[in-house]
Amino acid sequence: xxxxxxxxxSLELKNPVMTASGTFGYGLEFADLVExxxxxxxxxxxxxxxxxxxxxxxxxxxxAQGMLNCVGLQNKGVDYxxxxxxxxxxxxxxxxxxxxxxxxxxxxxxxxxxxAELEDxxxxxxNISCPNVRQxxxxxxxxxxxxxxxVKAVRAAYPKTLIVKLSPNVTSIADIARxxxxxxxxxxxxxxxxxxxxxxAEKRRPILSIGxxxxxxxxxxPVALRMVWQVFDAVKIPIVGLGGIMNATDAxxxxxxxxxxxxxxxxxxxxxxxxxxxxxxxxxxxxRHGFRSASELIGLAHQS
Amino acid sequence: xxxxxxxxxxxxxxxxxxxxxxxxxxxxxxPLPEMLPGQFVEVRVDSSASTFxxxxxxxxxxxxxxxxxxxxxxxxxxxxxxxxELNTGDRLNVVVPLGNGFTLxxxxxxxxxxxxxGSSESAVAPRYLLVGGGVGTAPLLxxxxxxxxxxxxxxxxxxxxxxxxxLQLDLFGKFGEVFVTTEDGSAGxxxxxxxxxxxxxxxxxxxxxxxxxxxxxxxxxxxxxxARLAGEKGIPCEASLENMMACxxxxxxxxxxxxxxxxxxxxxEGPVFPTDKLKW
Ligand SMILES: Cc1cc2nc3c(=O)[nH]c(=O)nc-3n(C[C@H](O)[C@H](O)[C@H](O)COP(=O)(O)OP(=O)(O)OC[C@H]3O[C@@H](n4cnc5c(N)ncnc54)[C@H](O)[C@@H]3O)c2cc1C
Ligand SMILES: Cc1cc2nc3c(=O)[nH]c(=O)nc-3n(C[C@H](O)[C@H](O)[C@H](O)COP(=O)(O)O)c2cc1C
Ligand code: FES
Numbered sequence: 001x002x003x004x005x006x007x008x009x010s011l012e013l014k015n016p017v018m019t020a021s022g023t024f025g026y027g028l029e030f031a032d033l034v035e036x037x038x039x040x041x042x043x044x045x046x047x048x049x050x051x052x053x054x055x056x057x058x059x060x061x062x063x064a065q066g067m068l069n070c071v072g073l074q075n076k077g078v079d080y081x082x083x084x085x086x087x088x089x090x091x092x093x094x095x096x097x098x099x100x101x102x103x104x105x106x107x108x109x110x111x112x113x114x115x116a117e118l119e120d121x122x123x124x125x126x127n128i129s130c131p132n133v134r135q136x137x138x139x140x141x142x143x144x145x146x147x148x149x150x151v152k153a154v155r156a157a158y159p160k161t162l163i164v165k166l167s168p169n170v171t172s173i174a175d176i177a178r179x180x181x182x183x184x185x186x187x188x189x190x191x192x193x194x195x196x197x198x199x200x201a202e203k204r205r206p207i208l209s210i211g212x213x214x215x216x217x218x219x220x221x222p223v224a225l226r227m228v229w230q231v232f233d234a235v236k237i238p239i240v241g242l243g244g245i246m247n248a249t250d251a252x253x254x255x256x257x258x259x260x261x262x263x264x265x266x267x268x269x270x271x272x273x274x275x276x277x278x279x280x281x282x283x284x285x286x287x288r289h290g291f292r293s294a295s296e297l298i299g300l301a302h303q304s
Numbered sequence: 305x306x307x308x309x310x311x312x313x314x315x316x317x318x319x320x321x322x323x324x325x326x327x328x329x330x331x332x333x334x335p336l337p338e339m340l341p342g343q344f345v346e347v348r349v350d351s352s353a354s355t356f357x358x359x360x361x362x363x364x365x366x367x368x369x370x371x372x373x374x375x376x377x378x379x380x381x382x383x384x385x386x387x388x389e390l391n392t393g394d395r396l397n398v399v400v401p402l403g404n405g406f407t408l409x410x411x412x413x414x415x416x417x418x419x420x421x422g423s424s425e426s427a428v429a430p431r432y433l434l435v436g437g438g439v440g441t442a443p444l445l446x447x448x449x450x451x452x453x454x455x456x457x458x459x460x461x462x463x464x465x466x467x468x469x470x471l472q473l474d475l476f477g478k479f480g481e482v483f484v485t486t487e488d489g490s491a492g493x494x495x496x497x498x499x500x501x502x503x504x505x506x507x508x509x510x511x512x513x514x515x516x517x518x519x520x521x522x523x524x525x526x527x528x529x530x531a532r533l534a535g536e537k538g539i540p541c542e543a544s545l546e547n548m549m550a551c552x553x554x555x556x557x558x559x560x561x562x563x564x565x566x567x568x569x570x571x572x573e574g575p576v577f578p579t580d581k582l583k584w
Contacts, residue, residue, distance in 0.1 A: 025555030029572075032307040033399065033553075045557075053567050060550050060558035062357050067550060071557045074567055217356065269357060269551045270348065272309055272399060 002286035003293040004279070006040060006261045008238045009186035011123045011161040013095055013261060015040040016294050017251065017279045020242050020265030021099030021125060021165075022046055022071065023216075026085050027092055033272035038279060041095040043125050043263065044085070048101050049111040051077035056209040061198040066217030066244070067266060068196050070208045073101050073130065078114045090120040099165070101127045104134060105153035112158040123161035125240075126154055128180075129169075129192045141167035141192070144179035151183035163240060166190040166231075168220075173227045174234035181235045189240035189263065190231060191224045217266040218244040225257050232258025232299050246274070248281020255282075255294065256301035305401060307553075308337050314394045315372060321468050324439065325388040326364070327375040329396060336373055339363055339401035340408070341447035342519075342544055342576045345375070346552040348397040352386035359383045360549050360571070362443040362521070363401065365475075373400070374446075376471060378439035402552045403575045406447050406519045406542055409454050430516040432458040433506065433539075434480075435497050435530050437522025438469055443544060444521060445472055448479035459483070459515070461500055463526065467491035497522075498529040508538040515539050519576075531579035541579040545570050 004015035018041035024030060027042040036042065054074025061068045075081075081098070089096045098115045102108035108126065115124055128141035128150050140146035151164055164180040166173055168191035177188050193214025198207040206212075224243025231239055241259030245251050246267045254262045267274045282294060291297065312329035319325055330336075346358035365374040379388050390396065409430050432451055434444040441462050451458045458480040464470045467490035476482045484492025485500050493500050505512035520530040521544040534541035547559040547570040554572035561570050563581045568574070 023551070023556060025553065029551075029553045029555045033309050054557065054560070057560055057562065057567075058548055059560065060548055060556075062355075064354065065356055067357060069550070069556070069558055074557050074560070266550075269556065272553065 002283055002291055004040075004283060004286075006294060008123070008163065008240065008261055009161045011095065011186075013040040015279050016255065016259075016261040016282065017041075017275050018043055018095075018097070018240070018261060018263045019268065019275060020263040021127065022069075023265035023268050026089050027096070028088060030268070030272050034276055037093040038276045039094050040261065040279070041097055042089070042092065043097045043099050044089065045075055046073045046099045046101045046127055047075050047078050047081050047111060047115075048073060049078055049107045049114075051075065051080065058207060058209055059213075061207040061213070063196070063198060063215065063217075063219060066215055066219030068198055068208060068213035068215050069193070070210050070213035072210070078111045082114060082118060086118055086121070090118075095122055097121065097123045097125055097163070099125045099127050100154075101130045102150070103130060103132065105149050108150050109153040109157040112154045116158050116160060121160075123163060123186075124158060125163040125165050125189055126150065126185075127165050127192065129165070129167040139167055139169070141176065142170050144175055147176050148179045148183050151180045151185050155184040161186045163187045163189050165192055166227075167192050168223060168227055168243075169195050174230045177231045177235045181237050185237060187238040187240060187260075188231060188235065189242065190227050191220065191243045194220050194223060216244070218246055220244045221250060225253060228254055228257040228259050229302075232302065245278070246270070248278045248285060251278050251282055252285050252297065255297040256299070258299040258302065260295070260298050305338060305340070307399060307401065309397065309399050310337075311395045311397050312373065314390050314392055314396060317390060317392060319388075320376075320471050323379050324471060325377045325379065327377065327387065327390065327396070329373045329375065329398075330371050336366065336368075336371055337400065339366060340405035341450045342405035342443050343401040343403045344443075344552075344575065345373070345398040345400040346402060346549070347375070347387065349383045349386045350397070351389065352382045355383040355386060357550055358399070358552065359387075360402070360546075360552055362544070363446050364442045365446050365449060376439060376442040376445075399552060403571060404573065406443075406544070406576050407517065408450060409456060429454070429456040431514055432456060433461060433515040433518045434458050435461045435463075435518060435520040435522075437463045437497060437526040438465075439471070440520075440522030440526075440544070441471060441476075442521070444519065445475055445479075447519060448476060452479045457481075459502075459513075461485070461497050461502065463497035463522070464491075496529065497526060498533055503533060506537060506539070517542070520544070527579075528584045531582070531584055534579065542576050543579050543582070544575045545577060546575065
């Protein structure tokens with residue numbers, strides 16, 4: 001049987017399948033429905049230094065092969081996570097990563113520093129798609145300078161594996177990836193949601209409370225795959241690929257495009273057991289094609 | 305309560321009224337899991353290409369003898385339309401049971417004996433008034449069944465625009481007294497449920513119609529009006545909300561209601577809320 005072990009910097013995962021932040025809660029919500037221990041890694045809900053109430057309802061709209069959300073990072077803050085959630089999630093026998101957000105380089109760094117104290121959290125994923133309060137709400141992740149400023153501050157405060165999650169709402173994702181690599185990111189993950197919107201024709205107004213939201217699900221997969229492909233050529237650090245992965249074939253395509261690991265988000269809503277099915281499916285693919293390890297697939301499509 | 309993802313088999317499909325379908329589902333391989341009135345299931349609709357997310361549907365009834373789970377569905381769009389077009393023998397993937405459910409009295413020592421609510425010293429079984437409108441009556445049938453099993457005698461007040469919006473009246477009749485309103489007067493008293501004459505004598509204590517608790521499910525304006533009446537009379541009231549959902553598991557935070565405790569997930573901390581928690 002093929003070896004599924006995956007490395008992201010110094011972080012070792014038992015297999016390349018992780019859950020995407022904001023779509024799998026703290027993992028515990030899915031405990032009855034999927035064997036959490038069999039998932040390669042669980043990336044928990046976006047966490048900020050201070051508690052956040054998030055945006056008003058309605059926060060979601062269904063779209064063709066996908067959905068829009070504008071949850072707005074509702075969470076109880078990093079202290080609550082450390083005191084109440086961490087003691088529970090550390091019992092799960094897989095890598096548990098925290099997705100960290102903020103509104104200034106300082107708040108990102110302060111939140112990351114708190115997480116660094118937690119022995120059983122081996123890595124963080126930095127969500128740089130959040131609005132930069134100082135620059136009028138524009139996301140850090142949409143400019144090289146903004147992205148670099150956050151990664152620099154966090155790198156100084158966080159010694160463990162640092163994954164930086166990139167926004168697809170940019171002109172050149174390769175440039176952003178290079179900028180965060182230069183500041184010492186150990187890996188990049190992509191993509192976060194694509195900006196979109198939905199309008200209710202009968203009511204003649206936007207469906208989401210704040211007008212726009214982030215698109216996820218199979219609708220974004222071709223865009224995500226293309227971006228992983230481009231970033232693979234641009235940086236040396238490992239890539240975590242995500243966006244619209246619904247099954248093992250989708251996951252394999254991301255590995256072939258250059259991802260070392262993948263994340264599954266929206267698909268968890270359709271099949272709460274999808275992650276473990278994808279793990280089994282990747283294994284089956286490797287055996288069927290005579291590969292000895294999942295790592296042999298990384299970037300293979302570039303060689304053709 | 306443990307959750308399951310199950311492939312249920314459609315045993316019987318009926319159309320009690322135009323625009324409504326009743327799905328009677330079974331698990332051929334195992335007894336259906338434990339579930340409570342007011343809880344719901346998330347249905348995966350494989351046969352509709354435009355239906356990407358699961359659809360939340362209330363548990364209408366659980367028939368333990370037949371090992372059946374009933375879903376009563378109002379056809380309003382492609383997802384519910386696809387459910388109406390299922391055939392006997394088709395598989396339907398559901399995640400069940402989800403949400404909290406209505407407040408139930410303690411289970412009696414032996415079946416059919418009067419029961420007490422919580423640690424209440426009162427020996428009388430708590431008196432429930434269940435108020436539903438449209439397809440919102442669906443979870444109240446299972447609630448009625450469970451209340452009877454616990455020795456209570458619920459009263460039902462069911463409303464619709466017209467008589468053809470009133471569903472399963474014969475079944476409700478088996479579990480308690482049934483009152484009906486229609487907006488056009490085609491059945492029962494004319495008007496909204498909140499205009500029914502029973503409210504004139506309904507009180508929290510010491511009147512002709514004493515109620516210890518009101519449970520309501522239906523269109524939001526109806527539930528708000530019921531909550532207001534219940535508040536005036538000092539009767540504790542619970543309402544079942546129908547916010548749009550993505551995961552149904554408390555993971556995505558899409559379904560939140562802005563309550564007196566802040567944004568809370570309707571799919572896990574609800575769908576049933578004491579109405580005094582809501583900012584109505
Ligand atoms: C906890 C819960 C329990 C429910 N129980 C039942 C039930 O027992 N029987 C039943 O028929 N329906 C029930 N619903 C509502 C049901 O989920 C929606 O009607 C269904 O999702 C519509 O799907 P569709 O694809 O047919 O229509 P869509 O095309 O998705 O929508 C058609 C119309 O219905 C509205 N709608 C969609 N979803 C909802 C929703 N969640 N709440 C209110 N309006 C909605 C849309 O705004 C649109 O105007 C319940 C909803 C919740 C949250
Ligand atoms: C409801 C919802 C909430 C999300 N919350 C977060 C978040 O808190 N932090 C983050 O980095 N990404 C968040 N995302 C983005 C996902 O992690 C993922 O990048 C995106 O959905 C694309 O993957 P998918 O198509 O597999 O869902 C969220 C997505 C959804 C649908
Ligand atoms: S629907 Fe996802 S949290 Fe309620």
